[in-house]
Each structure stands twice: as structure tokens, then as C-alpha cells.
Amino acid sequence: MAPRLFSAYVVVDWSAAAKPSTGPDSVWIGVLKRDARFRMHFESHNPPTRGAAEKLLASVLDDLKKRGERALVGFDFPLGFPRGFASALNLAGDAPWQAVWTQIDRMVKDKADNTNNRFGVGAEINRRLTGGPFPFWGCPPKDTLTTLQPKRSRPHGPDDLPEFRHADLAAKGAASIWKLYYNGSVGGQAILGIPAVRRLKAARGDALRVWPFETGYRALSAADLDGVEVVVAEVYPSLIKAQPATGEVKDLAQVRATAEHFARLDEAGKLGAAFAPAKHTAPDTVVDAELEEGWILGA
Structure with missing residues (x-):
């Protein structure tokens, strides 16, 4: 053995x-x-x-x-985002996963008392990707911005980044990384x-x-x-x-x-x-x- x-x-x-x-x-x-x-x-x-x-x-x-x-x-x-994310953000250089890790790390502020800017990060990435509240969604009403809304603004279309990674579909029931708040919000966890x-x-x-x-x-x-x-x-x-x-x-x-x-x-x-x-x-x-x-x- x-x-x-x-x-x-x-x-x-x-x-x-x-x-x-x-x-x-x-x-x-x-x-x-x-x-x-x-x-x-x-x-x-x-x-x-x-x-x-x-x-x-x-x-x-x-x-x-x-x-x-x-x-x-x-x-x-x-540990990674749906395919096409790095190029949609124009992240050059390293392998796509590494470029994304570097970018997220630059944007995140996570303090010793757990206060953090995950909604701000989601809103800023939305601004760069689409200029609107997509693809990230989900936040408390007080954190609402034009580029981040408490509820999902629209479904993913054929020209959008995929809602799910291949692995999420294989695991059946895994949540989408674009969801930043509420139960099963792996997006906020991934960003932090x-x-x-x-x-x-x-x-x-x-x-x-x-x-x-x-x-x-x-x-x-x-x-x-x-x-x-x-x-x-x-x-x-x-x-x-x-x-x-x-x-x-x-x-x-x-x-x-x-x-x-x-x-x-x-x-x-x-x-x-x-x-x-x-x-x-x-x-x-x-x-x-x-x-x-x-x-x-x-x-």
C-alpha cells in the first residue's frame, strides 16, 4: 500500500x-x-x-x-475565481490565480478587530468590470452603493463571467463566489x-x-x-x-x-x-x- x-x-x-x-x-x-x-x-x-x-x-x-x-x-x-476574471480585470504578469491573489491582497483592509472592507472591495471590482452592481452582490443596506446592491441585480448572461466555477457545479450546492453576504456567502470569505x-x-x-x-x-x-x-x-x-x-x-x-x-x-x-x-x-x-x-x- x-x-x-x-x-x-x-x-x-x-x-x-x-x-x-x-x-x-x-x-x-x-x-x-x-x-x-x-x-x-x-x-x-x-x-x-x-x-x-x-x-x-x-x-x-x-x-x-x-x-x-x-x-x-x-x-x-x-482559492480562485471563475475563468476569465483575471483578464477581465486586465491583470497582467503572473499566472491568473497569482495575479488575482496579488490584486485582492492589495485591496483588502482587514483590521485586528475583524472590521474589514470586503463590500468596498466587491463594489470596486464591480466598478472596474461592469460599472454597475454586477457580478458581486449582497451587502447590508447601509453598505449599498451604486456598484453594490443588497440583492442580485440580474442573472449571468452568455457574455458575462460565469456565475460558477467548474468545481462549484461538480460539488452540487456550492454557492457562487459573487455572493458577498447572507448565509453561505463564500465571496466575502474568499476576499478576506x-x-x-x-x-x-x-x-x-x-x-x-x-x-x-x-x-x-x-x-x-x-x-x-x-x-x-x-x-x-x-x-x-x-x-x-x-x-x-x-x-x-x-x-x-x-x-x-x-x-x-x-x-x-x-x-x-x-x-x-x-x-x-x-x-x-x-x-x-x-x-x-x-x-x-x-x-x-x-x-
Whole structure:
């Protein structure tokens, strides 16, 4: 049987909250790693702010590095935007996903107390793309602007950027990144989450690889990960049916179930194959995933 690719599994349930918060709908970090007796042991963290979450993640990864253990880190928001986004914004230079990461990072202001400008970022990108309240939508009434409205202004047409990435359609039920507010608003999470992942990447360089952008959208083997300490992937906890224990917050149950799911696949020698596209995936879809859109691990 193939050796395990990872010895630790970290799953991050991000939040776009505008003030410090804990409990449901806040940041949850689940860490499944070996204890002193080499048994898998789960621990959870519920930092009140994104800043605190980022520091905690860095310390977890530093600790695993000291122990010589490779980690899979899953974030529950899109790491890429629908195909065509980078060119629509005239972002030149790097690979489209990198150009978008750099642009979002430049625009985002996310303070230590969680106050942030995600609606301003969405409104400004709308202004550059269409001059109106499209494609991003969703905000509290007080944040309404001519280029950002609380409700969706119109459906996506054939000449617009796609409403969904290929991966969102494959995952069935995943929300569109253009939705910035209300339940399941992954857009706000992506805008505030991508800069945090970019900083983790900047601090670790080539020792951290972002799948599928830096690894290719293909099966991974231990040899592929030689010298790699961390693989970051997008996850969608709703793909795994998590049963909360009595008194347990749903978000905590989801990060635990997701970490355990990937650990089981790895134990069975099947996780490497999960990084590859399904058999009948169109070549264009693979290219879009690798260059710009990303993919959801397990979708």
C-alpha cells in the first residue's frame, strides 16, 4: 500500500465576520495529528478574529515542521475565481490565480478587530468590470452603493463571467463566489481569506504548495511532495455528512469530520488519487482549474 502523504490534517472553517466572535459561524480550526504515542488525536481551536486564526495556523504549521511532519491544510472558501476574471480585470504578469491573489491582497483592509472592507472591495471590482452592481452582490443596506446592491441585480448572461466555477457545479450546492453576504456567502470569505493564505505562502515559499495551482491538477505521490511541508487545498465540508456530538457546534463537527475523512483516505492509500480530476473531465476544465479557478478536494 502507498505510504501516507501526510501526517497531519488541518481544516479551517473561515469567517467574514466584521467583529470578534466565537461559537457558530466564526473561525474554527481543526487539527488532526499524532500525539506523543503516535496515535491520531484531534484538537479544535475557535479564535475570535481572523488575525488570531492566522497566527494560530502559523504556529501549528511551525510545530509540525519542527516534528518533520507534512500537513494537508484545507480552507473552506474558493482559492480562485471563475475563468476569465483575471483578464477581465486586465491583470497582467503572473499566472491568473497569482495575479488575482496579488490584486485582492492589495485591496483588502482587514483590521485586528475583524472590521474589514470586503463590500468596498466587491463594489470596486464591480466598478472596474461592469460599472454597475454586477457580478458581486449582497451587502447590508447601509453598505449599498451604486456598484453594490443588497440583492442580485440580474442573472449571468452568455457574455458575462460565469456565475460558477467548474468545481462549484461538480460539488452540487456550492454557492457562487459573487455572493458577498447572507448565509453561505463564500465571496466575502474568499476576499478576506485569500490574503491570509497568500501570507502563509509568502512565509513558507516552495515548502508550501497550493493545489492545484502549484502541484498540477493530477494525482500526487510521496515523490511529488519531496521537500514540501504543507499542501493547501480548498475543501467543502458539506460534501461530508458531519454529525455534531451533543452540545457541539456544527462548524466544529464539520472541521473534525473533514479532517478525519482525508486522514482515512490517506491511511487507505487513496488520498493521492483525490488530487486528480475525475476520468471524464474535459481538458479545458483541467486547464481552467490549474491556471485560475482552483478545485475542491473531493468534488
